[in-house]
Each structure stands twice: as C-alpha cells, then as structure tokens.
Amino acid sequence: MSAQIIDGKAVAAALIEEVRAGVDARLAAGKRAPALAVILIGDDPASAVYVRNKKKSCEKAGIRSLAWDLPASTTQEELLAIVDQLNADNEVDGILVQLPLPEHIDPQAVIERIAPHKDVDGFHPYNMGRLAIKMPLLRPCTPRGVMTLLEKYGIDPKGKKAVIVGASNIVGRPQALEMLLARATVTVCHSATENLAAEVAAADIVVAAVGKPGFVKGEWVKPGAVVIDVGINRLADGTLAGDVEFAQASERAAFITPVPGGVGPMTIATLLQNTLDCANLHA
C-alpha cells in the first residue's frame, strides 16, 4: 500500500484565494485592507524563509504587510515599546513577533504584551485559554492549518485516536486542544513518554511536532493511519526533512503530508486567515 500525499501547497493556495475573497468583500463594503505587522529581530535563517514566503502570500491575499527589521541588539524594552505602539495603531490588525528571539529577550513577556485581539499567532494566554475552554478566538496557525488540511481531505477526527508527538506551546499543546475540540481521543507524547512506539502504533491520526529529522519511525505507523508531519528540519546538505521517516511511513499510512509542501505552506495561509479574522474583529 502507498499513502495518498496530502498536498499542503495546493490547499494553502486555495485558502489564500478564500482569504482574498474575504478581503475583497471588506473593500466592497468600504473597509480598508487588513494590515499585518511583522517584527523580525536578528537573523535566524528559519525565520528569514518564513518572512520571505509570508510577504509573497500577503500580496496574493491583498493584505498589507508592514515589516519591522530590527538588529539583534534591540532591547526588550525597545521591543515592548514597539508592540505598545502597534497595539494602539488603528491601522494595524495583526502583530507577529518572529520566534525565536535573541537570548536577552523573554519571549513570554513579548507574547503577553500583544493585544489579544491582534495576536495573529494565537500564542497569547487569552487565546490559548479560549481554545482550551471550547471558545476559540484566534487559534495558533500551525494547528489550525492542520485541522483545515484534514477537513479538505474529508478526514474527520471525531471518535478517532489522535496522537500528538511533541508538547510545545506553539504546536503540540494547541494541536491537542484542536483535536479535542474536533472530538478525537487525544494522547500527547513528550520526552518522558515511556513507550512512544506503542503510542504511535495505536494512533488513527499522528501529528509529529518534535523538531528532529526522522524521529517518528515508519514501522510504528498503524496501517491506514493519517500521518501529519509538522517538522521542518534543515539537513547538513541543505535539504529539508520532516520529523517522520517519510518513505517508510508512506508504505503503511493512508494519508501523509510531505516536507516541504505539507504543513509549512498551511501555516502561512492560516496566518493570513487569522489576519483577516483580526481585521473583521476590529471593524
């Protein structure tokens, strides 16, 4: 058996078109285009890729993007002052501060400074809390993008066993909350999990979000399972690899996302969707 490849690039392109239609509807109603402010500090290479792709996608969707490129020496105080200024700016709908930040800046302090209704990443405790109590407002982009991918492929998590490998604040935890909201039975695995292979083998849907190339072995995957690979790992030869052994997992899975071209493009398309949602929250 060989898995059907989930085409994240195609679904992302369609989602960007949907966002574009939402932007056009705003313009037709006499409202301004949504605006997204992106703050990039220093020069992390993964963030640079993301910023480049995001800017192109904003243009396609008709979203105005405002770039703040700041030196690695920027102080936390200076960054918080910029966030305050953007919070107060009625022309700005969404604020995204690229992670990771330099060591001397506390990311949680920055995340919590962003006005919750401008938090396009959905990382503010207010938005995470809303997701936890079944009242989502702004939802973290990657987990929301994964749910959109499943929906577009007719995969309903309701009643299924969803196993999340990785418990980070940006993917694993909110992914577990999304799966729970979709009425899956959810298991979250992390570095203290005793028998990871057995947990994965029980999964109808596996989401790998660890950040280690090939960490989830193909032979662990239950025949007919859905495999979602969130990992984007740059290898020494410059190529990208996911967290899942793709070739081996493809032999067993019914559906699998590739890297690149799977979850990555959905993260960006969902960021635009969240930016439109933010704009529509404001006016």
Ligand SMILES: Nc1nc(=O)c2c([nH]1)NC[C@@H]1CN(c3ccc(C(=O)N[C@@H](CCC(=O)O)C(=O)O)cc3)C=[N+]21
């Ligand atoms: N506040 C914040 N929010 C983020 O969402 C965030 C962040 N900071 N910091 C950096 C990471 C990384 N990230 C990516 C998203 C999409 C691709 C992407 O589109 N990847 C393409 C491949 C791109 C390539 O060819 O290199 C793909 O998977 O097909 C990559 C990386 C978002 N991040």
